[in-house]
Amino acid sequence: MSTDAAPVIRRHRLSSEAEAYKARRKPSVPITMPDLSDHAAVARWRAETNALWGEDDDPHVPHRREVIGGVACLVAGPPPDAGAPMMVYAHGGGYVLGSAAVAIPITARLAASGLRVMSVDYRQPPEHPFPAALDDVLAVYLALAGDDTPVALAGDSSGGALALGAAVTATARGSQPAAVALFSPLLDHAAVPGSSLVDDEGSRLIDCYAADADPADPRLSPLRADLSGLPAVLVQAAADEPLASQAVEMQARAAAVGTSVTLQLWEHLWHTWHYHDLPEADQALTEAATYLMSGAQSVPHRA
Template sequence: MSTDGDAAPPICEHRLSPQAIAYKARRKPSVPIRMPDLTDHAAVANWRAATNAMWGEDDNPAEPHRREVIGGIPCLAAGPSPGTDPPIAVYAHGGGYVLGSAAVAMPITARLAASGLRVVSVDYRQPPEFPFPAALDDVLSVYLALAAGDSPVALAGDSSGGALALSAAVIAAAEGVPPAAVALLSPLLDHVSVPGNRLADDEGRRLIDSYTGNANPADPRLSPLRAALGGLPPVLVQAATDEPLAAQAREFRRRAGAAGVAVTLDLWEGMWHTWQYHALPEADEALAEAAGFLAAAFSPADSR
């Protein structure tokens, strides 16, 4: 795929598998349980637990994940054990910051780990109890602790976790410890909006605002699309052509390409936001692409 920042973003057309067609026909709303008052911490905790349990329907319990504490932050790790010096991908789960968990992200992290990566999924602190910058601080803490070792480290994330992963990458690069690569799945990249594109529906906006708190949504640590992007390593962005955040993915490719960053933008026809979570051939293909992208960045020829 072209990575020229001035070229039109490439669109990969994928004929939907019978499994994906059947799944789309029976899809439920992303959050089928009514959202509570986000200032009621007890109600949010119950809502999060119930929603996360429903989102876990595609988890594969046969895939081993280990509980680890890294940089003082609880994580779920999959793939080779520490001490074997495999390349590492630090993963930030999605869920609008308020929902989701490292356990919910197992369908993604298990398949990435199957490629030989050690995937460390961060159980970052979540709003409303812990607004910005708690989640970003936790992802950064895990990344910096691992980057201090001997293995190369990449950053990855989906949806709101994509914002965390990219923000962490921008900050780490500015501090002289850039990741080997960044992989973003249906990422949220701007908390304000991209011109001509509504950021999210009302419920999505409420979730994002719960994390933003009193901060300026244009703060580049919240909206990495607005950050100084020069100095980033190669970045892969996957998004569905019809999802609202696809406009942000296109704009990121334009801005990052203009800053000299090698960006691969893979837009999928017919899919939906974060389809990579589901037990579908399209998810397997997308995650194989992401794993291959990261593996290429870790190869000796591309070592940093």
């Protein structure tokens, strides 16, 4: 397999929509974080924050609630009998926040491009620390891929760790995904404490999920996992976001073991710009959908 060992810098002028959004950007977490050991307070905070972020369905690409592999999901895209490439999606939000409904701006555009998208409403901390979220994403993937059907994986931010972690685990079990796409992914929890990769609130969220686990556990920090044998991986990150350094390191580590990682670093943008109604988000997600569909269609079904 060929490898891509250098980032692709996406140089462009920001659209007027992106310029306007940057001028009015608000804090990523709009409500003061409660004591994360107070489960009831966290539940209220999550509900209020998710509502502010937005949980409305897309009328043009409706999502349906289904249980897959024992896990709640939102499903969008072509019907099962259409033969469309399938993808499992893990939303971001620092593990504690976010939901499959919050991720609809991403999953709707991926589904509109022709993918059948299963967006996982994985269990969240503090009630369900590591490895609950990873186990849920993996359960959905394995339920779909159990008959050798090609299934891709994708996720944003902390969901990027879940998607890559599920890909590594599934590959080790002999069930290689068709392709992987990661948007502004968090990949190494051990590099977060005391660093500038995330702010204090982000560190608290990540610690809440990790709980007593070793941050260097490859299941928690897939950058530290064996990346050999993985399918082709696409990573899109903002060139100036702190987590871009982990994406660059992942590309180098993957190339060293023969795994192809296409890394796109987009200038002038920000962490997970994919969520917003912007031409840059449309372009990034269209490219990601093409990448994922190409991977799924290149994997033969086995009788």
